[in-house]
Amino acid sequence: MEKQHDVVIVGGGLVGSSLAIALEASGLDVALLEATPAGELPPVFDERNLSFAETTCQALAGLGIWPHLRSASPIRRIHTTRQGDFGRVLMRADEYGREAFGHVVTASDFGQALEARIETIGNLTRYRLARFVGTTFAENGWRQVAMTLDGEPRHLQTRLLVGADGMQSAVREALGIDVQQHDYQQVLFVCRVRTSRPPDGTAWERLGAHGPTALLPRLDRHYGLVHGVAADKADEVAALDEAAWLDRLQTAFGWRAGRFLAAGKRSRYPMRRVVAERQIAARAVLLGNAAQSIHPLGAQGFNLGLRDALTLVEEISRHGLDAPQMLEHYLTRRRQDRERTLSFSDGLAKISANPSLGASLLRSIGMTVLANVPGLRGQVAAGGMGYRGDLPELCRGVLQ
Numbered sequence: 001m002e003k004q005h006d007v008v009i010v011g012g013g014l015v016g017s018s019l020a021i022a023l024e025a026s027g028l029d030v031a032l033l034e035a036t037p038a039g040e041l042p043p044v045f046d047e048r049n050l051s052f053a054e055t056t057c058q059a060l061a062g063l064g065i066w067p068h069l070r071s072a073s074p075i076r077r078i079h080t081t082r083q084g085d086f087g088r089v090l091m092r093a094d095e096y097g098r099e100a101f102g103h104v105v106t107a108s109d110f111g112q113a114l115e116a117r118i119e120t121i122g123n124l125t126r127y128r129l130a131r132f133v134g135t136t137f138a139e140n141g142w143r144q145v146a147m148t149l150d151g152e153p154r155h156l157q158t159r160l161l162v163g164a165d166g167m168q169s170a171v172r173e174a175l176g177i178d179v180q181q182h183d184y185q186q187v188l189f190v191c192r193v194r195t196s197r198p199p200d201g202t203a204w205e206r207l208g209a210h211g212p213t214a215l216l217p218r219l220d221r222h223y224g225l226v227h228g229v230a231a232d233k234a235d236e237v238a239a240l241d242e243a244a245w246l247d248r249l250q251t252a253f254g255w256r257a258g259r260f261l262a263a264g265k266r267s268r269y270p271m272r273r274v275v276a277e278r279q280i281a282a283r284a285v286l287l288g289n290a291a292q293s294i295h296p297l298g299a300q301g302f303n304l305g306l307r308d309a310l311t312l313v314e315e316i317s318r319h320g321l322d323a324p325q326m327l328e329h330y331l332t333r334r335r336q337d338r339e340r341t342l343s344f345s346d347g348l349a350k351i352s353a354n355p356s357l358g359a360s361l362l363r364s365i366g367m368t369v370l371a372n373v374p375g376l377r378g379q380v381a382a383g384g385m386g387y388r389g390d391l392p393e394l395c396r397g398v399l400q
């Protein structure tokens, strides 16, 4: 007899782990499959710095994850400029009656916090080192899930299969769902940097011809740096020694944070947008990066994926797992947030990297308008804080 679970989540990354935690209160029997061995954090919990929107912070508090975080550093101001264009935009959280727009957390710290919280869950079975292989239907109409567990083939049955297995989703492929892709021809370098002016709660974003250079405030007197480079220059940049790397950053960013003094280990990420053409199939749903992987400029990927996960939990509790319309309701509720967030991130990535004079003028005018029209700034700020579309209650600070 194959083992049965109400919900099988494939992928114990940021979104899959959050979903497993959010399902605790439902009392459902949940399984979490992860391709990383027990005792290790999945590689996605690396040194990248994650900006969590206000709605995300509220939800993480409601889910009991927040108290486990050690590194949450508030973003009180966001300062944006572009090399070669006039105009700047400074947004202050206190203008909107808030102490912070959101918080910066290192992915490794977030992984440990999720792990600490998951250990307290009773109704969760974890399969590690488990690799999802494929899915068909069982005779009872449930999904059958094929996986390897420690290299041995195993099967499970489930009423709902959730693909939270990231950009290269094997679940998406097994469901026969196509993707639309775009290569931004850009590589993002990420590392920790120390400058002569320590962080004061300002997140700095400097847009350059080949992408952004951003400094995110951290609690350890360092900044989390993101630096975009044209793809064909990435190897050259990766080979720079520390002094040349710091020089490059100084030129790209300028002096607003003082002199660049030291940098930690560099990681690099090729930038691609991968968007699934459908997010649901019979008894199956894609969440997070499996559904949409977006450019990190704008810092929306996990924020959006968490809203996917929490909306799914609400729709399960409203309609039950077996109601055929449950996933349709989920889709309807997610449409507006997904469309707006995708076009926001994509637009930002493309416009920031377009060096033409026309684009430069438009951007400069856009910056000036944004800097001076409070209603428009308010809309941008609200979107950045995660207030888009039909929000799940936990994101609004309503406890379960």
Ligand SMILES: Cc1cc2nc3c(=O)[nH]c(=O)nc-3n(C[C@H](O)[C@H](O)[C@H](O)COP(=O)(O)OP(=O)(O)OC[C@H]3O[C@@H](n4cnc5c(N)ncnc54)[C@H](O)[C@@H]3O)c2cc1C
Pocket (backbone or CB within 6 Å): 010, 011, 012, 013, 014, 015, 016, 017, 033, 034, 035, 036, 042, 043, 044, 048, 049, 050, 051, 052, 130, 131, 132, 133, 164, 165, 166, 167, 170, 188, 190, 269, 287, 288, 289, 290, 296, 299, 300, 301, 302, 303, 304, 305
């Ligand atoms: C440089 C950078 C900066 C970013 N900054 C931000 C930010 O500031 N704010 C923000 O909101 N987002 C940010 N993001 C985006 C964020 O990292 C992603 O949105 C997030 O990781 C998506 O989570 P996920 O769980 O959907 O996928 P992932 O985190 O990729 O997790 C997928 C999991 O599935 C597992 N898996 C894969 N295949 C299988 C299989 N066959 N079987 C079993 N398990 C499998 C993997 O091991 C992994 O653990 C950033 C991304 C990058 C690259």
